[in-house]
Amino acid sequence: MDKQAPTVLMEIPIKCGFPSPAADSRENPLDFNDLLLKHKASTYCLKASGDSLEKSGIFDGDILVVDKSLNAKNNDLVVAEYEGEFTAKRLKVSGENVSLHPENNDFDDIEITNFDNFSIFGVITAVVRTLR
Amino acid sequence: MMVGLCDCNNFYASCERLFRPDLKNKPIVILSNNDGCIIALSKEAKELNIKRGMPFFQCQSLLEKNNVEIFSSNYTLYQDISDRVMECLKDLVGIITPYSIDEAFFKMPSHISAQEIRDTITKNTGMPVSIGVARTKTLAKIANHIGKGLDSNCLYLKKEWEAKALYKTPIEDIWGIGRSKTQFLHSHEINNAADLIKKNELWIRKNLSITTLETVKELKGIPCINVENPQTKNFCSGISFSHIRTTYEELEEAIACQCTILGEKLIQKNLVTQTISLNIFTNRFEENYIAPISTIYLQEPTDYIPTIIIAAKQILKKIYREDKYKGCRVWANNLTKSGYRQLTLFNNDTYNAQLQKQDRLAQVVNEISQTYGRKTISSAATNNLEKNNLQKREKLSPCYTTKWQDLASVNCKKNTKEKI
Numbered sequence: 202m203d204k205q206a207p208t209v210l211m212e213i214p215i216k217c218g219f220p221s222p223a224a225d226s227r228e229n230p231l232d233f234n235d236l237l238l239k240h241k242a243s244t245y246c247l248k249a250s251g252d253s254l255e256k257s258g259i260f261d262g263d264i265l266v267v268d269k270s271l272n273a274k275n276n277d278l279v280v281a282e283y284e285g286e287f288t289a290k291r292l293k294v295s296g297e298n299v300s301l302h303p304e305n306n307d308f309d310d311i312e313i314t315n316f317d318n319f320s321i322f323g324v325i326t327a328v329v330r331t332l333r
Numbered sequence: 334m335m336v337g338l339c340d341c342n343n344f345y346a347s348c349e350r351l352f353r354p355d356l357k358n359k360p361i362v363i364l365s366n367n368d369g370c371i372i373a374l375s376k377e378a379k380e381l382n383i384k385r386g387m388p389f390f391q392c393q394s395l396l397e398k399n400n401v402e403i404f405s406s407n408y409t410l411y412q413d414i415s416d417r418v419m420e421c422l423k424d425l426v427g428i429i430t431p432y433s434i435d436e437a438f439f440k441m442p443s444h445i446s447a448q449e450i451r452d453t454i455t456k457n458t459g460m461p462v463s464i465g466v467a468r469t470k471t472l473a474k475i476a477n478h479i480g481k482g483l484d485s486n487c488l489y490l491k492k493e494w495e496a497k498a499l500y501k502t503p504i505e506d507i508w509g510i511g512r513s514k515t516q517f518l519h520s521h522e523i524n525n526a527a528d529l530i531k532k533n534e535l536w537i538r539k540n541l542s543i544t545t546l547e548t549v550k551e552l553k554g555i556p557c558i559n560v561e562n563p564q565t566k567n568f569c570s571g572i573s574f575s576h577i578r579t580t581y582e583e584l585e586e587a588i589a590c591q592c593t594i595l596g597e598k599l600i601q602k603n604l605v606t607q608t609i610s611l612n613i614f615t616n617r618f619e620e621n622y623i624a625p626i627s628t629i630y631l632q633e634p635t636d637y638i639p640t641i642i643i644a645a646k647q648i649l650k651k652i653y654r655e656d657k658y659k660g661c662r663v664w665a666n667n668l669t670k671s672g673y674r675q676l677t678l679f680n681n682d683t684y685n686a687q688l689q690k691q692d693r694l695a696q697v698v699n700e701i702s703q704t705y706g707r708k709t710i711s712s713a714a715t716n717n718l719e720k721n722n723l724q725k726r727e728k729l730s731p732c733y734t735t736k737w738q739d740l741a742s743v744n745c746k747k748n749t750k751e752k753i
Contacts, residue, residue, distance in 0.1 A: 242420040243457035245734065251746030265743060270457040280743055285355035287743040322354075322459075 237327045243270035245323065247280060247287065254278075254289055256304050263330045265289065267323035278325040284318055289325065335441040335466050335489075336556070338473040339422050339454065341415075342461040342481065344435035346375035348414045349404050351459045352733045352741040360401040364389055365597055368405055368728065369590045372597055386572055386594055388587075405728040406597070413734040417458045425450050432560050433602045438473065441466050447487040455486075463487060467495070470558050471551035474508040475499070475526070492554065499526035499552060509548045509558075512569060514541060526552055568606075570595040571662030578658045581649070584613060588649060589642050591663045596638035599665060605634035606665035609641055611648040616659045625652035634669055641665075 238244055249263045257278060259265070265280065273279050275294040280287055281301065290301040293310060300310040313319055341347060346361040360377035364370065370388045381399050383392055396403060415434045422437055423429050425445060431437040441447070447464040454462050464487035465477025472490060475498055480488035490498055505515040507526055517540070523529050530552050538546050547557045570591045578584055588611065599606060608631060614624035629644045645663055731739035 240457070242417040242424070245459075246737075246740055247743045248740040249745045250742045251744060253745045259745065261745070264737075264740065269459060282354035282357075285357070287354060287741060289743045289745050 237266050237329070239326070240268055240270045243323075244268050244326075246329075249289060249328075254304055257291065259289065259325075259328055260330065263328050265325050266327040266329060268326045269323040271324040271326070273321050273324050280322040280325060282320045282322050287322060292321070334556075335468060336470050336473045337426065337439045337441040337447065337450070337464060337466045338432075338470070338477045339418075339429075339437050339439065339450070340463050340465070340477050340481075341418060341435040342463055342486070343373070343375050344415075344460075345373035345404075345406065345411060346378070347460055348411050349402075349407070349730055350375070351414065352731075356402055360399060361404065362396065362401055363404045363406050364728065365406065365590075365593045369593055372406060372594060386570065386591075388572075388590055391575060403728055404730055407730050407732065408600075409732045409735055410730065413732075414458065414460055418454060418460050418462065421454050421457050422450070425453060430560055438470055438560055447489050448485060451485070451487045461486070466490060468492065468554040469551040469556045470560065471508050471548055472498075472554065475502050475506075478502070478506060495554065496527065499530065502526040504529060507548060507552070509544060511567070514545065517541070567664055567666045567668065568595055568598050568602075568604075569662055569664045570598065571612075571660060573660040574658065579655060581653055584649060584653065584658060584661065585646060588613075588645050588661055588663060591661060592641045592645050593638055595663050595665055596636060596641050599636040599668075599671075603671055604665075604668040605636045605671040606641075607631055607634045607667035607669070608665070609644040609648070610664040610666060611645050611652070612662040612664075613649070613652065613658050614660055614662075615656050621656075623656060627652050628664075628666070634667075634671075636671055 234241075245267050247265045247267055249259050249261060249265055252261045254260075259278070267280050271277075273292050275292065277292050278289065279292045280289050282288075290311075291304055293300045293302050299313045301313065302310050345363045349361055349363065350356045358377060359375075360381055360383075361375040362371045362378050362383060363373040365372045368389060370386055371383065371392070372385060374383055374385060378401055381395070381401070383395065383401070395401075411434060418435075419429065419431055419437055422439065426439045426442050429437045429439040447466050451462055451464045454460065463477050463481045465473045465475070465480050466488070467473040467476045467490040472495065476488045476490035479490075479498060479501070480486055503525055504510055504518050504523060505512075507529070510518070518524075518529065523532065530549055532549070534546060534549065537549055550557050572587065572591060574587065578587060592609075608628050610626060610628040612624060612626040615622055617624070627648045629648055631640065631644060635641065641663075731741070733739055733741050
């Protein structure tokens with residue numbers, strides 16, 4: 202009696218479950234650089250020292266993400282170079298007049314009349330704070 | 334086609350100033366690896382007649398008197414700022430060819446002006462740059478040099494202005510014309526670039542070299558220099574002593590210092606050298622003037638400062654005899670781009686192990702310097718300079734752009750009431 206050998210179709214096991222229906226939709230996970238680093242070459246990080254900007258949500262020790270490529274406009278929070286040091290203020294521009302708003306009710310706005318001692322380093326685009 | 338050259342203004346000093354608003358318009362100097370000598374200066378420091386290559390101890394009182402800010406070289410910071418400038422330039426003009434840490438050539442596009450390129454890079458990175466545009470790279474170098482002196486910091490050198498620019502360019506300021514060629518040309522009453530291009534090309538080829546001929550062609554507006562291959566064939570670092578040195582030890586110290594400057598130059602231009610030459614000389618205007626010179630071939634091309642110092646010392650041993658020496662010069666010849674290190678015939682395992690040891694040593698030195706400050710560790714050959722250096726201040730600036738703990742501080746404490 203001819204006994205037919207069982208046909209072995211394939212001896213190598215293949216893992217072939219049901220294909221993921223989402224495989225074609227895979228995207229890169231969230232990258233904080235996309236959010237914080239729009240212009241890589243012109244973005245610098247600096248550290249806030251002091252609590253005078255708490256009303257604007259900037260606390261002592263926060264990391265300020267500063268973009269130098271942006272043109273500062275009215276109401277931007279900026280890092281300015283003033284009298285030999287970095288300072289952070291809210292910029293107020295109305296027509297020809299430029300002033301810095303200290304974000305503190307006890308003080309008046311500072312009108313900028315002499316640009317020799319003042320320049321804008323960059324616009325603060327984000328604030329980074331780790332909690333623990 | 335017009336060639337552009339973007340070159341940072343006083344690059345190292347400008348990097349140090351970027352996060353120090355208090356140093357605006359203040360004189361700044363940067364010291365070599367072991368704080369031995371000055372390797373870079375700001376415009377204000379140049380105006381005080383401080384020169385590149387001066388040993389630190391020699392000009393320390395001059396620096397203090399003028400409140401000059403002193404920094405150890407912070408290559409981590411310089412490289413990061415360089416990367417930013419290059420990236421910004423690339424965004425504006427497309428393909429660029431970086432030539433050194435602070436300069437890059439590019440094909441001048443039509444959609445943007447030199448002034449716009451200059452202003453955008455300066456604003457976006459904080460690094461002041463100059464732009465020179467001309468028909469060839471050598472002419473672009475000249476345009477850049479002239480542009481640096483203008484308020485606009487840029488010059489688009491049109492063909493019809495070339496003659497005037499060449500006339501104004503002293504021979505020693507031409508890219509690729511070194512000290513010995515300058516001396517030779519001066520002796521033939523060739524004093525500026527305009528004089529040079531008047532010379533017969535055959536005469537130049539016969540008396541100078543094929544590279545000089547290329548330089549001359551470039552000055553005439555014919556592009557022929559390719560910067561992918563280093564145009565510089567040798568580097569020299571030398572000094573005239575302020576006082577006569579006679580002993581072997583005194584010379585050894587001065588030579589180690591020059592070797593360090595030479596090594597820094599190589600690192601900066603991304604080059605390695607195959608040979609080291611040393612020349613020591615007495616006063617040429619006195620009787621019995623001597624200027625012995627000798628060369629050592631290195632087993633492997635290098636930019637490793639300790640190796641350069643060892644090679645120079647071997648030469649010194651050979652050529653030294655007691656005399657009243659007025660100065661010394663160290664050369665690096667046969668330069669190649671580092672990274673394309675040619676392997677030697679004797680490149681056996683022992684040798685590779687030695688190379689690895691060098692790399693490890695460099696790494697450890699780096700780590701110690703970063704943790705405890707640059708001055709903690711340096712080549713023992715420059716120890717005497719170190720002893721002369723009584724400055725206790727930490728001179729290495731923070732790595733503002735590469736270390737989270739080193740960020741520059743923004744004052745949010747007081748509310749400034751004064752009128753700005």
